[in-house]
Amino acid sequence: MAETTALSERRETEIMTVNIGPHHPATHGVLRLVVDLEGEVVRDLRPVIGYVHTGIEKSCEDKSYWKVIPFVERMDYVSYFFQMEAYCGAVERLVGLEIPPRAKYLRTLFLELNRIHSHLVWLGTTALDLGAISMLWYCFRERDRILDLFEMATGQRMHTRYFQVGGVIEDIPLGFEQKCRKFVSEMPVRVGQYEALLDRNEVFLQRTKGVGIVPRERLLELGVTGPLLRAAGEPWDLRKAFDYLAYPEMDFKIPVGTVGDNYDRYRVRVAEMVESASIVAQCLDALPEGPFIADDRKYVLPPRSELSTSMESLIHHFKLVTEGFRVQAGEIYYSIESPRGELGCYVLADGSSKPSRVHFRDPSFVNLQAFRDMALDSYVADMICSLGMLDPILGGVDR
Amino acid sequence: MPDAPGLELLRGEIERDRPGAVLATSFEREQGALLADPEQILAVLAWLRDEPGQRYRFLSSLHVADYLPAEPRFGVHYELLNRDRVERIRVKAMLADPGDGSLPAIDSCVELFPTANFQEREAFDFFGIEFRGHPDLTRILLPDDYVGWPQRRDFPVGGEPVTFTYNERNYG
Numbered sequence: 001m002a003e004t005t006a007l008s009e010r011r012e013t014e015i016m017t018v019n020i021g022p023h024h025p026a027t028h029g030v031l032r033l034v035v036d037l038e039g040e041v042v043r044d045l046r047p048v049i050g051y052v053h054t055g056i057e058k059s060c061e062d063k064s065y066w067k068v069i070p071f072v073e074r075m076d077y078v079s080y081f082f083q084m085e086a087y088c089g090a091v092e093r094l095v096g097l098e099i100p101p102r103a104k105y106l107r108t109l110f111l112e113l114n115r116i117h118s119h120l121v122w123l124g125t126t127a128l129d130l131g132a133i134s135m136l137w138y139c140f141r142e143r144d145r146i147l148d149l150f151e152m153a154t155g156q157r158m159h160t161r162y163f164q165v166g167g168v169i170e171d172i173p174l175g176f177e178q179k180c181r182k183f184v185s186e187m188p189v190r191v192g193q194y195e196a197l198l199d200r201n202e203v204f205l206q207r208t209k210g211v212g213i214v215p216r217e218r219l220l221e222l223g224v225t226g227p228l229l230r231a232a233g234e235p236w237d238l239r240k241a242f243d244y245l246a247y248p249e250m251d252f253k254i255p256v257g258t259v260g261d262n263y264d265r266y267r268v269r270v271a272e273m274v275e276s277a278s279i280v281a282q283c284l285d286a287l288p289e290g291p292f293i294a295d296d297r298k299y300v301l302p303p304r305s306e307l308s309t310s311m312e313s314l315i316h317h318f319k320l321v322t323e324g325f326r327v328q329a330g331e332i333y334y335s336i337e338s339p340r341g342e343l344g345c346y347v348l349a350d351g352s353s354k355p356s357r358v359h360f361r362d363p364s365f366v367n368l369q370a371f372r373d374m375a376l377d378s379y380v381a382d383m384i385c386s387l388g389m390l391d392p393i394l395g396g397v398d399r
Numbered sequence: 400m401p402d403a404p405g406l407e408l409l410r411g412e413i414e415r416d417r418p419g420a421v422l423a424t425s426f427e428r429e430q431g432a433l434l435a436d437p438e439q440i441l442a443v444l445a446w447l448r449d450e451p452g453q454r455y456r457f458l459s460s461l462h463v464a465d466y467l468p469a470e471p472r473f474g475v476h477y478e479l480l481n482r483d484r485v486e487r488i489r490v491k492a493m494l495a496d497p498g499d500g501s502l503p504a505i506d507s508c509v510e511l512f513p514t515a516n517f518q519e520r521e522a523f524d525f526f527g528i529e530f531r532g533h534p535d536l537t538r539i540l541l542p543d544d545y546v547g548w549p550q551r552r553d554f555p556v557g558g559e560p561v562t563f564t565y566n567e568r569n570y571g
Contacts, residue, residue: 330427335460361462368517369514
């Protein structure tokens with residue numbers, strides 16, 4: 001008897017270092033975690049990142065401004081419209097190009113559809129981590145409808161290259177509005193169904209409530225933004241704070257949590273999906289008539305129809321496609337609210353037709369610093385749950 | 400957001416406590432920037448963070464740009480944010496390349512802003528800027544055994560040549 005007590009005491013104090021990932025479905029990408037475990041309790045952890053670093057920021061320095069757009073889209077591959085907006089918005093502010101109202105509304109519309117899409121991917125995969133497999137299929141069913149909308153308007157389901165410096169590349173096609181309206185009217189119902197599946201699910205509640213709490217002050221110190229910060233009760237959203245695109249004209253609420261646990265993080269994101277659907281509907285209602293891209297031929301391609309009749313248009317087209325436009329020396333930091341928090345884009349121009357530095361302040365990268373605080377002294381299983389609720393996209397973390 | 404005269408006033412206030420800490424101000428494209436003396440960068444950041452009436456308590460982003468061929472060539476940027484007044488201000492510190500193979504160095508602001516931890520490591524990783532006093536200044540995205548500072552402007556892009564086997568066989 002005495003011997004078994006001695007054994008169990010020794011077992012409790014033994015610290016074991018375990019390597020999780022980088023190839024593990026629960027790490028949502030190629031994230032490696034070096035975890036110090038005492039039994040099943042996490043005593044220390046260190047995220048090791050860089051496994052999908054592809055040097056996008058360096059590659060951008062070798063591309064003319066308009067060729068950078070498809071590159072930056074591939075950083076955070078779940079919220080590609082946001083990367084485009086951060087970059088295009090930064091370049092527009094550098095050259096002082098005002099985009100037409102219709103383009104502002106179209107951009108807002110697609111950003112919010114993308115936000116729903118991103119949250120759906122998050123909800124499906126995170127619920128899957130917690131054992132609710134059916135959620136994945138329901139979420140991806142709705143996600144597919146969003147991808148259908150993207151495909152209808154842009155020709156691509158992902159990485160659409162739809163935003164241009166100066167506006168958007170094409171107007172929305174006939175029938176898009178109807179299909180989009182149908183989707184946004186159904187989306188709140190779907191969200192209600194997700195909540196019905198999860199909110200009274202005893203396993204889900206026990207796994208999320210009271211888990212992974214980090215105080216609000218600590219989150220702010222760590223630079224955490226987005227739903228993680230709002231779940232801790234801080235109503236900070238760049239869409240409300242700063243004036244960009246059509247957000248000042250939109251009527252929407254910012255969901256905030258009270259406790260800041262994983263359950264609140266779930267609730268905040270689910271509520272955001274409903275708000276985003278409402279913004280999309282408002283964009284469709286108030287969509288102004290007019291051009292969808294600015295009319296500055298020094299930065300924007302001339303319409304296709306003019307190329308066969310106007311020599312000047314042909315020259316502009318040729319210059320833009322071969323050399324690209326030049327940007328006066330200067331620098332800019334432009335930030336927007338992505339599904340994961342503050343997405344900032346810093347562009348340094350040196351007067352040539354290629355940016356001399358493009359840097360993205362990726363919210364996943366910064367938020368990942370809070371992961372240690374979220375997971376410390378909790379069970380391994382709760383750590384996986386916290387990681388899902390953190391929602392890092394490793395393409396954005398590693399760039 | 401402080402405008403051009405506002406920035407000069409701000410500079411005057413900082414200079415009262417810390418003479419010579421702010422070298423210049425600039426206001427372009429509706430964004431204000433303070434050019435700080437790299438040796439006194441922590442004093443400037445701490446002043447902006449803690450001074451009543453300023454309280455830029457949130458560090459949005461820390462990044463580095465290489466201004467080659469300008470001298471000094473490296474600019475360390477601190478994008479500060481006051482969330483109550485919704486104001487941003489950029490603090491810039493320019494660092495010269497020592498030229499003797501050692502790394503340009505600046506004090507780490509991790510004590511003031513814990514969020515800078517990963518971002519300073521990233522800056523070190525890609526530009527070879529040494530942040531003095533950083534708790535764990537190692538490479539973050541590149542492998543530990545990587546040699547060189549790839550985001551510097553004089554670092555070649557590189558890449559592997561694409562082999563066109565058909566052409567080489569027939570016309571090579």
